[in-house]
Amino acid sequence: MVDLVLPAHPPLTHLHDEILSDYRLAYRSRQASLIGRREVLSGKAKFGIFGDGKEVTQLAMARVFQKGDFRSGYYRDQTLMLALGEIDLGQFFAQLYAHADPEAEPATGGRAMNAHFATRLINPDGSWKNQSEMYNTSADLSPTASQMPRLVGLAQASRLYREVDVLRQMSQFSNNGNEIAYGTIGNASCAEGLFWESANAIGVLRVPAIITIYDDGYGISVPNEYAMVKRNLSEALSGFQCQEQGCEGYDLYTVRGWDYPALVDVYRRAAANARQDHMPSIIHVYELTQPLGHSTSGSHERYKPKERLEFELEFDCNRKFRQWILETGIANEQELDQIQSEEQALVEDERRHAWQAFTAPILSEQQEVSSLLERLGSNSQHGEQIEQIRSRLSSQPVPYRRNLKAAAQEALRLTWDENNPELPAHQYRQALVAWKNRYEAENAERYGSHLHIQDASSALNVQHVGPRYATDPLRVYGFEILNACFDAALQREPRLVAFGEDVGRLGDVNQGFHGLQEKYGTLRVSDTGIREATIVGQAIGLALRGLRPIAEIQYLDYLLYALQILSDDLATLHWRTRGGQKAPVILRTRGHRLEGIWHSGSPMGGIIHLLRGMHVLVPRDMTRAAGFYNTLLLSDDPALVIEVLSGYRMREPLPENIGELTLPLGVPEILRPGTDITLVTYGACCRIVLEATGHLQQLGIDAEVVDVQSLLPFDLQGIILQSLKKTGRILFIDEDVPGGATAYMLQQVIEFQGGFTWLDSPPRTLSSKPHRPAYGSDGDYFSKPNADQVFDAAYDVMHEADPGKYPALYS
Ligand SMILES: Cc1ncc(C[n+]2csc(CCOP(=O)(O)OP(=O)(O)O)c2C)c(N)n1
Ligand SMILES: [Mg+2]
Numbered sequence: 001m002v003d004l005v006l007p008a009h010p011p012l013t014h015l016h017d018e019i020l021s022d023y024r025l026a027y028r029s030r031q032a033s034l035i036g037r038r039e040v041l042s043g044k045a046k047f048g049i050f051g052d053g054k055e056v057t058q059l060a061m062a063r064v065f066q067k068g069d070f071r072s073g074y075y076r077d078q079t080l081m082l083a084l085g086e087i088d089l090g091q092f093f094a095q096l097y098a099h100a101d102p103e104a105e106p107a108t109g110g111r112a113m114n115a116h117f118a119t120r121l122i123n124p125d126g127s128w129k130n131q132s133e134m135y136n137t138s139a140d141l142s143p144t145a146s147q148m149p150r151l152v153g154l155a156q157a158s159r160l161y162r163e164v165d166v167l168r169q170m171s172q173f174s175n176n177g178n179e180i181a182y183g184t185i186g187n188a189s190c191a192e193g194l195f196w197e198s199a200n201a202i203g204v205l206r207v208p209a210i211i212t213i214y215d216d217g218y219g220i221s222v223p224n225e226y227a228m229v230k231r232n233l234s235e236a237l238s239g240f241q242c243q244e245q246g247c248e249g250y251d252l253y254t255v256r257g258w259d260y261p262a263l264v265d266v267y268r269r270a271a272a273n274a275r276q277d278h279m280p281s282i283i284h285v286y287e288l289t290q291p292l293g294h295s296t297s298g299s300h301e302r303y304k305p306k307e308r309l310e311f312e313l314e315f316d317c318n319r320k321f322r323q324w325i326l327e328t329g330i331a332n333e334q335e336l337d338q339i340q341s342e343e344q345a346l347v348e349d350e351r352r353h354a355w356q357a358f359t360a361p362i363l364s365e366q367q368e369v370s371s372l373l374e375r376l377g378s379n380s381q382h383g384e385q386i387e388q389i390r391s392r393l394s395s396q397p398v399p400y401r402r403n404l405k406a407a408a409q410e411a412l413r414l415t416w417d418e419n420n421p422e423l424p425a426h427q428y429r430q431a432l433v434a435w436k437n438r439y440e441a442e443n444a445e446r447y448g449s450h451l452h453i454q455d456a457s458s459a460l461n462v463q464h465v466g467p468r469y470a471t472d473p474l475r476v477y478g479f480e481i482l483n484a485c486f487d488a489a490l491q492r493e494p495r496l497v498a499f500g501e502d503v504g505r506l507g508d509v510n511q512g513f514h515g516l517q518e519k520y521g522t523l524r525v526s527d528t529g530i531r532e533a534t535i536v537g538q539a540i541g542l543a544l545r546g547l548r549p550i551a552e553i554q555y556l557d558y559l560l561y562a563l564q565i566l567s568d569d570l571a572t573l574h575w576r577t578r579g580g581q582k583a584p585v586i587l588r589t590r591g592h593r594l595e596g597i598w599h600s601g602s603p604m605g606g607i608i609h610l611l612r613g614m615h616v617l618v619p620r621d622m623t624r625a626a627g628f629y630n631t632l633l634l635s636d637d638p639a640l641v642i643e644v645l646s647g648y649r650m651r652e653p654l655p656e657n658i659g660e661l662t663l664p665l666g667v668p669e670i671l672r673p674g675t676d677i678t679l680v681t682y683g684a685c686c687r688i689v690l691e692a693t694g695h696l697q698q699l700g701i702d703a704e705v706v707d708v709q710s711l712l713p714f715d716l717q718g719i720i721l722q723s724l725k726k727t728g729r730i731l732f733i734d735e736d737v738p739g740g741a742t743a744y745m746l747q748q749v750i751e752f753q754g755g756f757t758w759l760d761s762p763p764r765t766l767s768s769k770p771h772r773p774a775y776g777s778d779g780d781y782f783s784k785p786n787a788d789q790v791f792d793a794a795y796d797v798m799h800e801a802d803p804g805k806y807p808a809l810y811s
Pocket of ligand 2: 186187188214215216217218219220
């Protein structure tokens, strides 16, 4: 085992008051866990997961956590959060009860389960708060180890703020890059690839992260022997350890989780090295326990052997902390008992207030609907049954809001035959309808707001600036258009950093950033390892700290490696904090129309379904792509831009205003006007579809071609509907599998925009085959849509509509 020999503990004992205040917090936190668990078991809350058994470690961490620092952790961190004052007990219990009010539960507004912490980083108007004056916590998430990728960026931001001149003035986010990013993770979660990928990236970048591993020997019921090589994380991690002064790698510490003075010492040393020299550390804290088991979902007595349970009792960190205080004479039994009884009363008190605050609005809503039911009942011929609904509802001590809504709806169903102004029940029924509609709208806001940015920094607010051309514009390659766009962006926007595989030295595999590393430095335009999930995590962390990353995933097919983090973290971030956090990440990738199973995929349906909360843009050429990048840089919504691979080597006229042109999101463009059929597509398929319209025209079919341009958001002005109104026929085309993004477009136009009323022919979709694209030109031709197939599909629609005019071609 790698066990750094610690020097003799510094004489902490003179810090009498601080130690007792730590003990007070440790005990407070434990009471919060115990009482929280009781609340779940008594049915007042649904689920509880707590930080019991990990208190002392977090008190040591809190001692070195300074304003400006960031935490990216998981559900065991309540003691740290309480110690820093980032939550109070009222907020702790409010989250346990799922109190859906950001005033009471500021982390997530009741949207995440308990112990999912987050500080509000932005003001209600969307502006950033001053992070240098706050203790900052990026919003927790449940998938194990998913807190790690963004730790890369949270830590790297300190390095950028320290070393990049143009960022020096951003004191709202950094004080000379002195900030530490603290990651916390459970032992079992370290078996996830995300952990190793993040640890490696942090080590390579040499950025000030302190990763704490809480090793309680288990991941729910699974002991370390089934999870970790050599059963020991410190051993597994030993290769990461820096061997001598100034070397690459980590300071690696192994320390017992109940040894307060040793923990205080370790965190002091780790923090000093991180702050001064940006040296990362991993602190493996072992001999931790779970006094209450993993969560309220089960009891650990079922799977932990007797000896382990005995060990956990004896080595409970709070118990050992108390023993140490007594042994050192810092306090006596009575003094500690006194603290304990004060804390127990405090936690109980705060819990009671939190419960009252949680229930008060619901009880008044219950009252409201109850009196509406009462009035309806006394005027309805179904009075008896309505009274039953009402008394059932009133007998619930604290109903859910869903019960209130369901009761109103049940009464409205029951009185459907009284929806008549002539009848006495009518006006009372109308009052209940009004209540139900208002209640639905309130709850839609309560649970659904902030999927996207709603304030001035929304990408939808950016003014459209079209490209402006000289009379005889230079025609340059597509990659040169992007190159000019990125050059201008790096010039005008000091917060912009770009990175990805081959982005730095090479300027990306298609040269969009060619020459820009030399111009803007290796920190602003940089290479990364092959690590898609942490490229995205890096971007999220940087964006949370006020920077403007353009991160690159080299090919669309490899986005799958990053899709989980995009989906679970980035896409949900603004929503799951109810507008409390945002990460303006621009993710760039390229795809479509190379050849081979893993180079020409188009999993667009998967992407748009998993990334609700992000914008997904599919420009057909590089001028359009530049427009989107400029739009996104003027706004704070996260977005994915998929460039067309074949576009880099095609020539486009170079706009004079490449640094200013913008393209609005959610606005399709008509590429070819026509009257007979609407062909809806995007990206690389635009060229194919345009080619097919030539063949169609030869047979007298005048097709209109619409480039969707932006899949999320989709056609906000109903431009496609207007086209359909004109043609009466529609075909959606892309390279995804059948039922993928074409089905989504069809749903948007036919169902959402109401296109079905304008159809003269059945709507159709044309996509790739359900298998992956086979290699080679023939593999491509027989796997993917091409001009021949587009022609056939469109002709088929016309043939079905008018076989006389458009006779069968192949029979
Ligand atoms: C990706 C993923 N898989 C499984 C789970 C279910 N799960 C939640 S916590 C947990 C165990 C985590 O153990 P560890 O990392 O040691 O943390 P501890 O709870 O012991 O502190 C599991 C399997 C999850 N949340 N996410
Ligand atoms: Mg564990």
